[in-house]
Amino acid sequence: MTPTKTAGRVLSQGAPDFDAALRDSSFNAQDPGHRPKLIVQAREVADVVAAVKRARDEGLRISICSGGHSWAQNHFREGALLLDLSRLNLIVLDEANGTAKIGPGCLAGDLDKALARRNLFFPTAHAYTVGMGGFLLQGGFGWNSRALGLACQSVIGVDVVLADGSIVHATERENPELLWAARGAGPGFFGVVVQFHLRLHERPKFIGLKLQVFRIRHLEEVMAWADAVGPEVPASVEFQMVMNRRAMGIFAHGLEVYGPVLTNSRREARDAVRFIDQGPFRKKASLTLPLLPVSLGFMMNSGEKTLFLPNTRWTTDSMWMDTPISPMLPAMRDIADSQPPAPSHALWLNWNPPASRPDMAFSLEARTYIALYGGLRGKTQRPADETWATDHMQALQPHSRGIQLADENLGRRPAPFMAPANLTRLEALRARFDPDGRFNSYMGRPA
Ligand SMILES: Cc1cc2nc3c(=O)[nH]c(=O)nc-3n(C[C@H](O)[C@H](O)[C@H](O)COP(=O)(O)OP(=O)(O)OC[C@H]3O[C@@H](n4cnc5c(N)ncnc54)[C@H](O)[C@@H]3O)c2cc1C
Missing domain, CATH: 3.30.465.10 (Uridine Diphospho-n-acetylenolpyruvylglucosamine Reductase; domain 3)
Structure with a gap:
């Protein structure tokens, strides 16, 4: 059979630019050691079609990346044809x-x-x-x-x-x-x-941010308060807390309480985040900013300059939780005590989803979301820093309903990520649409 000609730029393992192209395809700077056989940098849809046919002809599995922000580097698969779609960005x-x-x-x-x-x-x-x-x-x-x-x-x-x-x-x-x-x-x-x-x-006509910062010694009382008020917080507020060794404004280990808010008026936003100013521990806060109007672009960029630094070796893991946080507070203290230096951080997110959603593959969520983002830079870290996110989420498994695919770590720690019936339906569709398993499936399970 004549091999299908692959369009787009094609790099084979061993080519001078191959390692750089692979590195550039990933936000995470880890090198997990897996190498695809070929990288195809598609420039148009025809390149994708040609690459899929070439993979079929050569018996290669396909891995895919678009923005390359999979924390787990899901597209780094040994011997695969890696289809890089970052240039399809119209x-x-x-x-x-x-x-x-x-x-x-x-x-x-x-x-x-x-x-x-x-x-x-x-x-x-x-x-x-x-x-x-x-x-x-x-x-x-x-x-x-x-x-x-x-x-x-x-x-x-x-x-x-x-x-x-x-x-x-x-x-x-x-x-x-x-x-x-x-x-x-x-x-x-x-x-x-x-x-x-x-x-x-x-x-939304008004986009703003409310911020309060506590020293880490207040962790238990602030988390218990947040967990209790969460269900009443309006849907326009993305109420969340970040545990950070270089917390905003205090440059010390602290808990940043964030209330980004998207509404149609400043007054509505002020009402929506008022609960933060009225919190019982507000006087213990090291820093409280008034509600500030900020652009989304500013928040998106500043997140990447403070919390989500590039050129960092990231390991993340997560859990959905329906139970109240109080029995987990000692574990949250352990997470804080063992937290590696910034930019490593832990996220607590008030989610409280609606009672129902349309029928779709996404089907696992809960009242609260916790995610650990272990981000290592340089060579000074302790061995336990490498496994901080995985180890703590593993230990909290009994409290977890499952993980979110956004922050998946399935290669190191398999965990539920979809309702069982939805996963069964998805696997039946896979068998129908991809009977030869051409596309790599979730890490930690057979393709
Ligand atoms: C700094 C940062 C901030 C983040 N913020 C958020 C957030 O606010 N909310 C949130 O929900 N998540 C967030 N995430 C998680 C992010 O959404 C996921 O990692 C997502 O997969 C990234 O998309 P990507 O295209 O950049 O990743 P990629 O690594 O390119 O894609 C991840 C996987 O998706 C599959 N895939 C990608 N594109 C295609 C395609 N076109 N066709 C078929 N399969 C494809 C592939 O299996 C691929 O390995 C964040 C991640 C980072 C690193």
Whole structure:
């Protein structure tokens, strides 16, 4: 059989630029040691089709990256054909219909910038450089997602290159099972999404941030308070706390209490975050800022300059939790005591999802979300720093309902990430659409 000619730039293992191309494809600076056999840097959809056919002809499995922000570096698979979609980053807005078409390599911040100019909105990821491809596929806890729903709920269609090289369009009417899977399968999706069709929203008229910072000695009382008030916090507030060894304003180990708020007026926002000023421990806070109007672009960029530093070796892990936090406070103290230096941090997020969501692959969430982001730079860390995130989440397994694919660590610690019935349905779809297992599936399980 004549091998299918692969378009786009193709790099074979051993080529001079191969290692640099692989490194550039990942936000995480870890080197897990896995090397694909080929990297195809697609420039157009035809390159994707050709690469899928070449993988079939040469018996290679396919791994995919869009923005390369998978903490777990899901696309680093030994001997695979790595399809790098970062250059498929077009944004086409249809203002009249309130929709957009975007390539999977489009960055969250670039999409928001294009929308802001037109007073439109989409629940993009919180950091500028996150790729919309992986973000949308795994569900997508985006800006204002507590009010608007997960980002994938605003995906109204996908164009997918399947394992046989065909291109199909999926909506709720046409190939609905593919759209069902694309809303939450994340790193286990069994095709290449080359275009997302999005429903846009009106831009909130006021975007602001409320911030309060406590020294870490107040951890237990502040966390217990946050956990208790969480269910009453309006959906317009992304109430969260970050445990940081270099906390904002105090440059010491502390707990940053954040209330980003997206509403239609400053007054509404002030009312929504008032609970922070009225907290019983407010007098113990080392820093309390008034509600400040800030642009989304500023918040997206500053997150990457403070918490989510590039050139860092990251290991993350997470848990969804339905039970109150009080029995876990000693464990939270252990997490704080053993926390590696910044930019490592721990996130507590008030989620409290709605009672129901549309039927889609994404199907596991709970009242509270906890994630640990172990970020190591340089060579000074202790061996325990390397496994900080995994070890603590493993220890808290009895309190966990499962993990979120956004922060998955399945290669090191398999854990539930979808309702069992949805996973069964997803695997049946995989068997139908990718019978030869051409696309790599979740790490930590067979392809
Ligand atoms: C700094 C930072 C901030 C983040 N903030 C948020 C946040 O606010 N909310 C949130 O929900 N998550 C967040 N995440 C997690 C992020 O959404 C996921 O890691 C997501 O997978 C990143 O998308 P990507 O395209 O950049 O990643 P990639 O690493 O390119 O993709 C991840 C996996 O998705 C699959 N995939 C990607 N593109 C395609 C495609 N086109 N077709 C088929 N499969 C594909 C592949 O299996 C790939 O390995 C953040 C991550 C980082 C590093």
